[in-house]
Amino acid sequence: MKIDRLIGILSILLQKDVVTAPSLAEHFEVSRRTIGRDIDALCQAGIPIVTRQGANGGISIMENYKISRTLLTNREMQDILAGLRSLDSINGTNRYGQLMEKLSAGSSDFMSGNQSVLIDLSSWYKASLAPKIELIRSAIDLSREMEFLYFAPHGESVRRIEPYYLIFRWSSWYVWGWCREREDYRLFKLNRMEEVRITEESFTKRTVPLPDLSNERIFPGGIRVKAVFDARCKWRLVEEFGRGCYEELPDGKLLFRADYTDPDNLLSWLFSFRDQAVLLEPEELRREMEGILERMAKGYGERKKSPPN
Helix, strand or coil: CHHHHHHHCCCHHCCCCCCEEHHHHHHCCHHHHHHHHHHHHHHHHCCCCEEEEECCCCEEEECCCCCCCCCHHHHHHHHHHHHHHHHHHHHHHCCHHHHHHHHHCCCCCCCCCCCCCCEEEEEEEEHHHHHHHHHHHHHHCCCEEEEEEEECCCEEEEEEEEEEEEEEEEEEEEEEEECCCEEEEEEEEHHHHEEEEEEEEECCCCCCCCCCCCHHHHCCCCCEEEEEEEEHHHHHHHHHHCCHHHHCCCCEEEEEEECCCCCCHHHHHHHHHHHEEEEECCCHHHHHHHHHHHHHHHHHHHHHCCCCC
């Protein structure tokens, strides 16, 4: 569509100092005549585009120009602002807010007080997370390998990767890259990465497949859970699994049924309810939980018998 191409041309002009008509025609797979008409249309919309002839000539947009709001509706600008502010929330800067100022048309009615969507991606780990994000972005921009100490369920190891994507999913940050050790693409959780550094080793960018982030791929499930919860746990069950995950029993307790993904995470989750949850199925995990409780009771009993220091 023409409007999509016009916005695409404007985006390129805002990112590059000068671009030629032939390169735009090749990029959008249209003729140079069509690009000429598109440039005229952008000029008529009030965008100050300059064309220069000669060896170093080309098409450029006036320096310090701000996008006219006639190109984007107020709702669209608010959505862009919400997304950019969410990135600022990661590290507490105003970098993307300043970018939004450049996108504004000198009118700030949508910049203050009129937003209906506010997104905060910050976390308890902001102090350690923000530097990692900046390092990874730099490594991606420079096409430089990264090295870090990674803590996984089966132990820690030093990994070296070619980083390609920063990903926010499941309330956490990840980096997707080619792992030298595994010789395959891997997803690494930033909170498990320590001693992160950019190496001097550059890499040639590959044709990178996007990670399969479907819940079924990352969290395959397979554990059919049946448990009884105290009625006081209802709010947590609704929050984490939805209202359809339980049925109320005559005595007021909640019979919970759901699929779970990992036995260790399941046990940790159940222990977080203390004495307000009883696992019924699967039987093997119930026996494992009983064994853990017995060992815990024994450990606390031995602690009680030991003389104080």
